[in-house]
Amino acid sequence: MSQNKISISEIKSHNQSDDCWIVVDGQVWDITSFAPEHPGGPGIIYKYAGRDATAAYNEIHAPSIIKNGLSASANKGVVDQSTVTKEWSEPLPDETPKAAPKPSSEKPPLDSIINAHDFEIQARNTSTAKTWAFYSSASNDLVTRDLNASLYSRILFRPRTMRRVATIDTRTTLLAMARLIHPDGELAIARACKTRKIIQSISNNASYSAADIVSQPEVSDHPFIFQLYVDKRKEKTNALLAKIKSHKNVSAVMVTVDAAAPGKREADERVKADESIENPMQKNKPKNDKKGGGYGRLMAGFIDPDLNWDYISWLRSEIGYDMPMLTKGVMSADDVKMALDIGLDGCVLSNHGGRNLDTSPPAILVLLEIHARFPEIIRDHHPNSASVKAGLTRPFSILVDGGVRRGTDVLKCVCLGAVSVGLGRPVLFATGYGQEGVEHLIDIIRDEFEVAMRNCGLTRIEDCGPEYVNSGDIDHLVSKSRGHPYAVGWKAQMALQSKL
Numbered sequence: 197m198s199q200n201k202i203s204i205s206e207i208k209s210h211n212q213s214d215d216c217w218i219v220v221d222g223q224v225w226d227i228t229s230f231a232p233e234h235p236g237g238p239g240i241i242y243k244y245a246g247r248d249a250t251a252a253y254n255e256i257h258a259p260s261i262i263k264n265g266l267s268a269s270a271n272k273g274v275v276d277q278s279t280v281t282k283e284w285s286e287p288l289p290d291e292t293p294k295a296a297p298k299p300s301s302e303k304p305p306l307d308s309i310i311n312a313h314d315f316e317i318q319a320r321n322t323s324t325a326k327t328w329a330f331y332s333s334a335s336n337d338l339v340t341r342d343l344n345a346s347l348y349s350r351i352l353f354r355p356r357t358m359r360r361v362a363t364i365d366t367r368t369t370l371l372a373m374a375r376l377i378h379p380d381g382e383l384a385i386a387r388a389c390k391t392r393k394i395i396q397s398i399s400n401n402a403s404y405s406a407a408d409i410v411s412q413p414e415v416s417d418h419p420f421i422f423q424l425y426v427d428k429r430k431e432k433t434n435a436l437l438a439k440i441k442s443h444k445n446v447s448a449v450m451v452t453v454d455a456a457a458p459g460k461r462e463a464d465e466r467v468k469a470d471e472s473i474e475n476p477m478q479k480n481k482p483k484n485d486k487k488g489g490g491y492g493r494l495m496a497g498f499i500d501p502d503l504n505w506d507y508i509s510w511l512r513s514e515i516g517y518d519m520p521m522l523t524k525g526v527m528s529a530d531d532v533k534m535a536l537d538i539g540l541d542g543c544v545l546s547n548h549g550g551r552n553l554d555t556s557p558p559a560i561l562v563l564l565e566i567h568a569r570f571p572e573i574i575r576d577h578h579p580n581s582a583s584v585k586a587g588l589t590r591p592f593s594i595l596v597d598g599g600v601r602r603g604t605d606v607l608k609c610v611c612l613g614a615v616s617v618g619l620g621r622p623v624l625f626a627t628g629y630g631q632e633g634v635e636h637l638i639d640i641i642r643d644e645f646e647v648a649m650r651n652c653g654l655t656r657i658e659d660c661g662p663e664y665v666n667s668g669d670i671d672h673l674v675s676k677s678r679g680h681p682y683a684v685g686w687k688a689q690m691a692l693q694s695k696l
């Protein structure tokens with residue numbers, strides 16, 4: 197079917213935030229209603245209102261994103277090439293009356309940053325092309341990365357009013373997970389987490405060693421979680437664990453299980469790697485080859501794809517029952533149930549920020565799947581549950597990460613039973629400003645969280661519950677059974693009888 201041809205003058209007339217068209221690869225899109233939800237903020241879109249955004253779009257998005265993410269009615273047609281003018285083909289002039297500030301390599305003052313999206317925009321404008329590509333990239337078409345964030349906007353609150361909310365108690369945990377963006381990297385994150393009473397999860401691939409991070413005098417009495425990737429060479433994992441356990445302030449180990457193979461992070465692959473940078477934990481250096489120059493592949497090369505439940509059970513006893521152990525990167529309720537059954541202390545529902553398996557489910561869907569399929573896990577094992585408080589059951593903590601950008605996102609997770617909520621990229625972007633930047637980010641999210649609590653009529657974390665959220669718009673995406681809801685399996689018995 198031939199597409200409607202649209203003249204350049206017509207496209208240019210749709211250049212306002214309430215009537216915003218852009219052109220990507222010759223296709224004309226009405227992006228008015230999507231722009232406010234754009235994960236990178238609407239500013240960058242408004243900069244291209246009534247213009248050709250192809251170059252800017254292709255820098256960080258895969259071609260299919262716009263087609264899959266917008267409704268068919270948003271496609272207005274194709275550019276009428278006979279109307280293209282010289283002025284249209286020229287790059288965007290520097291000065292623009294639209295909402296986006298002029299991109300600058302100068303960091304804006306920290307006090308002009310008022311939300312997590314602002315941190316992302318400044319990181320994009322001021323960090324090196326490689327740093328931006330490595331941090332922001334995700335696998336294949338970025339579907340999961342973007343869905344992680346956008347699903348939160350489809351869950352609504354069910355607020356109660358007139359509840360005396362002048363004084364509230366928000367004691368809960370936010371998790372934070374960077375030297376590419378600031379020389380102090382994870383050292384600065386650790387100090388900020390200490391001043392803001394947040395727990396940092398230290399990556400196995402951090403740019404400083406775990407010892408350097410947890411031994412800083414400022415944080416010597418502050419708890420940390422160590423995130424472990426199981427090495428193909430098991431003796432390396434054992435040696436690392438022995439070192440980790442020698443640090444009194446490492447209070448839990450989190451084993452990442454969603455990285456059997458590194459995702460194809462095309463933005464990272466497309467930007468040449470600096471072959472002189474050494475990954476301090478693995479002592480290896482990046483190289484550019486036929487696949488590209490991805491840091492992601494370099495950092496994942498040592499991870500054991502044969503990781504299995506037998507090893508996790510062994511690790512559980514090896515680490516010792518005085519040290520809580522969790523799995524991170526859990527994407528199905530069945531794997532949560534397994535973790536509970538073999539005696540782990542919790543799970544982080546996560547898809548690695550969409551960096552490994554594209555189209556894997558956002559954590560919030562897995563959280564809802566747990567409610568639908570194994571309600572006892574949260575009802576009887578949530579650390580604040582009546583059953584745990586009465587000493588009848590043991591606590592099992594569900595943590596969530598991926599796409600969390602607002603205090604309202606945090607509150608939705610807490611209402612649905614999450615004990616902690618993790619922030620990945622926003623913390624890295626905020627680290628561009630060092631310790632102060634991370635503190636500012638945490639203050640922003642906490643403030644948004646408190647505003648949301650008050651306006652929902654909530655004063656205590658213990659009172660947050662599913663009755664405060666309406667997930668109707670995404671309920672159809674929640675898996676309600678182990679098998680497919682109607683497709684008939686030809687080897688169903690075998691597959692469904694296995695616990696694994």
Ligand SMILES: Cc1cc2nc3c(=O)[nH]c(=O)nc-3n(C[C@H](O)[C@H](O)[C@H](O)COP(=O)(O)O)c2cc1C
Nearest residue numbers: 331373399401452546548549597598599619620621
């Ligand atoms: C640059 C970068 C590096 C990461 N490195 C690790 C890692 O070493 N280990 C790990 O378990 N997860 C890692 N993750 C995933 C994060 O722990 C977290 O699951 C994810 O970033 C959450 O999504 P968000 O960035 O949308 O908040 C990394 C994420 C990013 C963006």
